[in-house]
Amino acid sequence: MNYQLVPMDRSHLEGIAELERTCFSHPWSVDMLAEELYNETASFLVAEGEDGSVLGYAGLHVVLDEGYIDNVAVDPAYRRQGIADALIDTFVRFGAAKLAFLTLEVRAGNAPAIALYEKHGFYEVGRRKDYYDDPKEDAILMTREWDRA
Numbered sequence: 001m002n003y004q005l006v007p008m009d010r011s012h013l014e015g016i017a018e019l020e021r022t023c024f025s026h027p028w029s030v031d032m033l034a035e036e037l038y039n040e041t042a043s044f045l046v047a048e049g050e051d052g053s054v055l056g057y058a059g060l061h062v063v064l065d066e067g068y069i070d071n072v073a074v075d076p077a078y079r080r081q082g083i084a085d086a087l088i089d090t091f092v093r094f095g096a097a098k099l100a101f102l103t104l105e106v107r108a109g110n111a112p113a114i115a116l117y118e119k120h121g122f123y124e125v126g127r128r129k130d131y132y133d134d135p136k137e138d139a140i141l142m143t144r145e146w147d148r149a
C-alpha cells in the first residue's frame with residue numbers, strides 16, 4: 001500500500017467526512033472540515049492513496065506553544081499498517097521542535113487509540129466523567145510534554 005502524507009485540501013473533504021461517519025458517533029461534516037482550510041491555527045494532514053483517496057487523516061490546532069490533536073482516523077481497510085503512526089509521528093516531531101506540549105482526549109475504552117498515543121510518549125493526566133455520549137463514556141486526557149526551560 002503506497003500513500004503520502006499531504007496537507008488537507010478541498011479535494012479531500014468528502015473522503016474525510018465519509019471516514020468521520022465511519023469512525024465517530026458525532027462526525028465532522030464537510031462544512032466543518034472546510035472551515036479548517038481557512039483556520040490559521042489548524043494543521044490537518046491526510047494520508048493520501050495513489051489515486052488521491054483518503055486512507056486516514058489527523059487534525060492539529062496550535063495556540064501559542066500548545067497543540068491539541070482533534071481527530072485521528074484511519075480507514076478500516078488500511079488499519080494496522082502504520083498510517084496513524086506516521087500521522088502522530090509528524091505531529092510529535094513538530095511538537096518537539098516548536099511546542100511545550102500536545103494534548104488530546106480519547107474514549108476510555110478505545111484501547112487501540114490509547115496504545116497508539118502511549119507508543120508516542122503520551123500519558124494520562126486526567127479524566128472527564130461521562131464526557132462522551134453514544135455510548136456514554138469517560139474521556140481520558142493525555143499529554144506529551146517537552147521541557148522548554
Ligand SMILES: CC(=O)SCCNC(=O)CCNC(=O)[C@H](O)C(C)(C)COP(=O)(O)OP(=O)(O)OC[C@H]1O[C@@H](n2cnc3c(N)ncnc32)[C@H](O)[C@@H]1OP(=O)(O)O
Nearest residue numbers: 023071072073074079080081082083084085112113115116
Ligand atoms: C484524539 C482522537 O481522535 S481519539 C480517536 C482515535 N480514532 C479512532 O478511534 C477512530 C477509529 N480507529 C482508527 O481509526 C484506528 O484504529 C487508529 C487511528 C486508532 C489506529 O490507526 P492505525 O493506522 O491502524 O494504527 P497503526 O497501524 O499506525 O498502529 C500504530 C500503533 O497504534 C496501536 N494500535 C493500533 N491499532 C491497534 C489495535 N487494534 N490494538 C492495539 N493497539 C493498536 C499500536 O500501539 C500500534 O503500534 P504497533 O503496530 O507497533 O503495535
